Amino acid sequence: MNLAVRDIRHNLGRFLLTCLGLGLLLAIVLSMLGIYRGLIAESLTLARAPEVDLWVVETNSRGPFAESSRLPGDTREAVARVAGVTEAGAVTYQSVETETAAGKLRLYVIGYEPGRPGGPTRLVDGRPIIQSRYEVVVDRSTGLTVGDRLKLGRREFRVVGVTAGQVSSGGDPVVFITLRDSQKLQFELAPPAARRELARGGGEASSDIVNAIIARIDPDVPVAGVADGVRRWKHLAVLTQEEQETVLSRSVIERARRQIGLFTTLLLIVSTVIIALIIYTLTIDKTKEIATLKLIGAPDRTIVGLILQQALAMGAIGFTFGVAFIVSMKDSFPRRVVVEAPDVLALGAVVFLVCLLASTLGVRLALKVDPATALAG
Amino acid sequence: MTQAAPLIRFADVKKHYGEGTARVDALRGVSFEIGAGEVVGLRGPSGSGKTTVLNIVGCILAPSEGELTLAGAAVYAGGRWLRPDLRRLRLETIGFIFQFHNLLPFLTSTDNVALVLQLAGASAGTARRRAGELLDYLDVGHRRDAFPSQLSGGEAQRVAIARALANRPRIILADEPTAALDSQRAQVVMDLLRQVALEQEAAIVVVTHDDKIVDRFDRVLELRDGLLV
Numbered sequence: 149m150n151l152a153v154r155d156i157r158h159n160l161g162r163f164l165l166t167c168l169g170l171g172l173l174l175a176i177v178l179s180m181l182g183i184y185r186g187l188i189a190e191s192l193t194l195a196r197a198p199e200v201d202l203w204v205v206e207t208n209s210r211g212p213f214a215e216s217s218r219l220p221g222d223t224r225e226a227v228a229r230v231a232g233v234t235e236a237g238a239v240t241y242q243s244v245e246t247e248t249a250a251g252k253l254r255l256y257v258i259g260y261e262p263g264r265p266g267g268p269t270r271l272v273d274g275r276p277i278i279q280s281r282y283e284v285v286v287d288r289s290t291g292l293t294v295g296d297r298l299k300l301g302r303r304e305f306r307v308v309g310v311t312a313g314q315v316s317s318g319g320d321p322v323v324f325i326t327l328r329d330s331q332k333l334q335f336e337l338a339p340p341a342a343r344r345e346l347a348r349g350g351g352e353a354s355s356d357i358v359n360a361i362i363a364r365i366d367p368d369v370p371v372a373g374v375a376d377g378v379r380r381w382k383h384l385a386v387l388t389q390e391e392q393e394t395v396l397s398r399s400v401i402e403r404a405r406r407q408i409g410l411f412t413t414l415l416l417i418v419s420t421v422i423i424a425l426i427i428y429t430l431t432i433d434k435t436k437e438i439a440t441l442k443l444i445g446a447p448d449r450t451i452v453g454l455i456l457q458q459a460l461a462m463g464a465i466g467f468t469f470g471v472a473f474i475v476s477m478k479d480s481f482p483r484r485v486v487v488e489a490p491d492v493l494a495l496g497a498v499v500f501l502v503c504l505l506a507s508t509l510g511v512r513l514a515l516k517v518d519p520a521t522a523l524a525g
Numbered sequence: 526m527t528q529a530a531p532l533i534r535f536a537d538v539k540k541h542y543g544e545g546t547a548r549v550d551a552l553r554g555v556s557f558e559i560g561a562g563e564v565v566g567l568r569g570p571s572g573s574g575k576t577t578v579l580n581i582v583g584c585i586l587a588p589s590e591g592e593l594t595l596a597g598a599a600v601y602a603g604g605r606w607l608r609p610d611l612r613r614l615r616l617e618t619i620g621f622i623f624q625f626h627n628l629l630p631f632l633t634s635t636d637n638v639a640l641v642l643q644l645a646g647a648s649a650g651t652a653r654r655r656a657g658e659l660l661d662y663l664d665v666g667h668r669r670d671a672f673p674s675q676l677s678g679g680e681a682q683r684v685a686i687a688r689a690l691a692n693r694p695r696i697i698l699a700d701e702p703t704a705a706l707d708s709q710r711a712q713v714v715m716d717l718l719r720q721v722a723l724e725q726e727a728a729i730v731v732v733t734h735d736d737k738i739v740d741r742f743d744r745v746l747e748l749r750d751g752l753l754v
Contacts, residue, residue, distance in 0.1 A: 149639065149643050149652075151631075151640075155631040158630065158631035158632075440627045441629075443583070443585065443621055444615065444616065445612045445613060445615040445616025446640075447644070518585075519585045520580050520586065522623060523579065523700050
């Protein structure tokens, strides 16, 4: 006869309510892990999207995401001519805020040269940019659709294509425009400001500035060798794709990662304490029954089993509920939440250990219960 | 009344709590024997040592001095327990009946009785069958699927008696078994205990303050200040 199951069945509503509370707590733990994974995924999205091997940036810089980087636009020609480089493209990155019908919208604008690396790779609607001016491809998270108009700076752009899952490390939706449009957006002065510049004798500065040159390398040529060549002969900083991803995941989001890690640890500690308190309270509630069991001759293993099995059942049901909750809710979060199977399994193992640990408090209490308590009336 | 070899032998048992000025002598040398088939009352004012006697016979409290013999086997002597597994001893030899029945609230009547049988090693089927028979015997068979909260006081006490009888114990210890019952039901419980004492050749000790059942005992042991009077 399984006493734990009988007790749970008898107090099913209360037990399930407790599991529900625990499940919500575990859902928060899992969501923190998911937010952390989402943060990494989002921050790497920008670096992975162009599917390139090299990032050529300003000397002594680790740009364009971790640090600022400015290069003359014609650097692309120089990089494209390096032996082993099959394709090269100039790109710009900038954050802008604009107004749409839905309100203010913060965007991460990527300027690229159509036909070269750096543009949107997988469209879910519409077409790529084919005109040199005033066309934009937007991420689905902007809420814009093909045919909508979008004002960037002083110009109005027409949405021609829609991508999905393209966001910056800050979670802002990405939009793609041509390099020329992006340079105008970044460097072109408003007419009054331009007139003032001319009046004070300043000439019109070149706006052919880019933030990085990205390059694809022949699969038969070592990427490191090409990178060394560019560093040595072109006097530019070069990051391989792997280095760029490391910079992004280790430097750009390091503090956020540590913050979330600490918060998740605290949540796990809180969960442990709460589970321990629940089990302890459940055991206190059963002091009389435990005393009776001892008095009528039940061995310790029966009593320990009652507490331990309930603790594990609570953990298992709470965990299942938490996972189901977060899996069904993850797409409703404002930023990406990535729930990965290894994280879920790891949390499951932690919950199992936590339940074992937490139940020791209840088990200790149960083993100390004096059977004479049953006779105490 | 059947008089056979004593099932409970309490020989010059002393029990004190605390030391020095805080020392309280709960029992100051109590001796008695109870044989098979006997239903013995244990009476006395509060603090006279009744519960201490019951706890010692129930092997949940060690005497300070003296000897305890249960069902012919020495259990406590020379300042130590002589049986390694006292819970097993309780399970097989002693049945307990409580003032407030102490049934497990999450088990049905049948399961409360069957649990004791299963703890003693019976299979689930055997345990449930025997539990059913006992509940029928105690006239609560119709409440076999009810939980304790659904039983009346009298029904719950009968289920508790069925649980105490489940492993056919030779010794039954009852702590105020009629205190929560009206006069009529109290008499029924006493009839049942007497019937069990005779049929199972058991020794039954009933701690009671209840005057309305005092004439139902074969003997009454009166305790006062830790001594039998």
